[in-house]
Amino acid sequence: MSPVSRVYKAGSIIYFEGDKAETVFVLQTGIVLLTYLSAEGAGEVRENIKSGEFFGVKSALGRFPREETATVLADATTMVMTVAEFEQLVLQNHKLVMKMLKVFSNQLRRIGKSIQTRMGTADSEPPGTGLFNIGENYLKNKKFNQALYAYQKYLQYYPDGEYATICLQRVEMAQSGAATGYAVASDGSSFVSQPAPKAGPAAVQADAAAEPAAALDGDSGIGIAKRYFDAFSLYSSEKYEEAYKLYRSILDTAGGGDDEYVEKTYFDIGRCLFNMNKPQDAITQLTAMIKSFPNSQNLKPALFHIGKCHAMLGDNEKAKGFYNKVRMMPPNESINKRAQKAIEELGGGV
């Protein structure tokens, strides 16, 4: 635990770029020159170290290879310490740390700006717009509390910003969404029908909603399977409202009958409604499905979902009734166990 003093002759090299870095140096007397290639592509950079200054700190601390070559210009005496010794020193000298932090942060900022410029991302999106768009993204994904936070922060920081008016409306939607699970403003407007601000996420959503509708033209019958899978994929990515619309369009054009996709679609619409926090509509849908397709493969899941809807509506007795049907229905598979568990969770004996 003692740093050693080391003497170097003029012209010698203390370390080369790319060397393994294990020590930190303090120049006591003499002159040391650091040379390295500018990260910004501006050729070679030369930096003179004056007595009392540290060098080799960053690479030693960060445990990466030396980034520069240290050449002795005039006979030099250096203090050499291990990383552990340097850490000990730092822990006792807060002024030193502050100074180094400032140097490092300055470098970081400079490099950061350089990267931003090269990537063409510098100032591409003003922070206000960025914050608003984050809110839009959360709202779209039904993360209402997060959306609310973003809009409220926007209004806090940019009360006169270009999105302030629309933010006020969005706050309302997010609040109603948080309470009911469905985003509607007091004037009845829903999220999708809002004018899309510039090319924000709202515009993206409008496009996404328009796409399936366009796909309907002229492909009724043939494209049902494809559309079913498109809808299912929307459902899987939790885009319930978009999925719901597409599922509906399948029923509208399929013309009934015993097509397997119609049956699946009935069930999936029920699940969509459940996830859209419309338990009553979901019950109606799933009941209709059970009537139309009493031998459906999805019979048990449908009954289970009806149970969940009743639980959501607060009618635990009805919920338990449906769960119990599922529980008793052979064969005994995992959904039977889930039903049993759901009954227990509602505090009911079986």
Added chain:
Amino acid sequence: MALNEGMTSKFGVTYQPGQIIFLEYEPGDSFYLIQSGRVKITKVVKDKEKLLDILEPGDVFGEMAILEDAPRSASAVAAEEVKALLFRKENFEIILKSNPAMALKLLKIFAKRIYEQKRRLMIFTLEEDDAKVLDVLLMLAEQKGHNPNSIESVELVTNEEQIASWAAIKVDNCRKVLTHYDKLGRIQLGQNKISIRNINEIHRMVSTKRKQQ
């Protein structure tokens, strides 16, 4: 990191699971030291929320805000109940004085970050898209702890959009380059993953390109 009682009572904050600590693009004038619980760092990229990191007790985050008045570059959300110390920009120096261990930790974080950022900049000093893409692959492999001089295969979890963005080139051009090297058998493209057959091969190609410039 031992901290005295006084600091906790003065700077302690608690977040509930799922609560937002700050959002990307928010102006920031404070930084945090996690005492208990974990924090998710996320960013919305192309309409999707991506998880960048999970921070643990003892980790510091939001510290870039003390350097400049830049907005937050990512969002921080409590993954579980989180107890943290919240420090304002103006208290920074006072806090470091009473907590040198944290100062040291910050110094190390900065050193590491400068290195990583410089590495990113090196990609841009290459002229051809071809070389840039290869250098991105090399950088990603290095970040995973692979030595570019070793003869080994590396599997990266990434895709052409990400690589195009690192290289700051068009996605179409990036795809062309990747497909080209896939055909040559140097890399193998998969769903959100790219396998490098031999990292040293890529390293040599990039070095040659650098020297030719």
